[in-house]
Amino acid sequence: MSQTAPRIAPLEPPYAAEIQSQFDRIMRGAPPLMLFRVIAGNVRAWEKFRAGSLLDRGPLSLREREIVIDRTCARNGCEYEWGVHVAAFAEGARLTEAQVRATVHGDAGDECWSAAEQALIAAVDALHARATLDDAEFAALSAHYDEARIFEVILLCGFYRTVSYLANGLALPLEESAARFPR
Template identity: 55%
Template sequence: MSRIKALSEPYPDEVRAAFDKIMGVGVPPLVLFSTIASSDRAWRKFRGGSLLDGSLLTLRQRELVIDRVCARTGCEYEWGVHVMAFAQAAGLTREEVAGTLEYPLRLEHWKEEEAALLAMIDALHDRAALSDEEFLNIRAHFDDDQVLEILMLAGFYRTVSYIANGLALPLEQNAASFSEYRNEVNACI
């Protein structure tokens, strides 16, 4: 049970339309969405994030950022939702998904661009900053607009992690769990 009561049906028309747009018509909203939507102001602010349009990063790049942020913040809820919903479409193998849980990362198991991306997320998580070397490393693979997108995406999903973890949201049905992938991480180490 969430610590803040989720909005329940019947949803206001505007909220129902937003849920249908995000989830698909008639698909129940995620607990995260219905909980945030219990506050009109929070729901408007949350939806303003608008970082999942796919215009600057590939789906694979986006999901690596999200999965790593959620893994590092211990947000099994959102990590599990993204693994369930996007890992296959993003072309992430089961081993790569498990690799997002590793700490420290074994960067040699990733393509150079992906290693730079994941190392950036770790630096931001650990210090909320990038060294000059880390910035040059990410800039070798991404332009200014993409770097800003990565920073905003990482920050947004840290916020999502705060919400999901702070409210102790229950895992979604059929969502991936850390435990089912941690065994693979341990077997590889």
């Protein structure tokens, strides 16, 4: 994306008190991301986005969650959101440089992943390609994850596909502090 401004103008500070409070809750006091500032300019879109309730911790570990999010964003060509997540969470999720690279350029069989993580990557790839899991893919996922975690994987894939559509479709400029896709 070569644009320096998104296709829809973001909110600019000072923000309304309620919006500022919501930004503070999500960003824990850091400046709000361009994505949030653009979506928050449309009240209905912002309420629906926040109602997705997938901005919380959930039943997956940070590492599992970030593998799903990073792979989903990478598969959707969404450098914006992939880069935000890698910059903010890769270290805390203990993702190695090889694993971060594999979220973009690897596949489920890469040796850098555990068997459980390979099942996660395969599930993300299947959902991206076909919007479903076949019996073998579901069985592989079920061998490592309970029902609550499987629901979370599927929900995260759908939510971050939507985030990818928003970031890509609105041509959001990459955040300065975000990571870039490995070449």
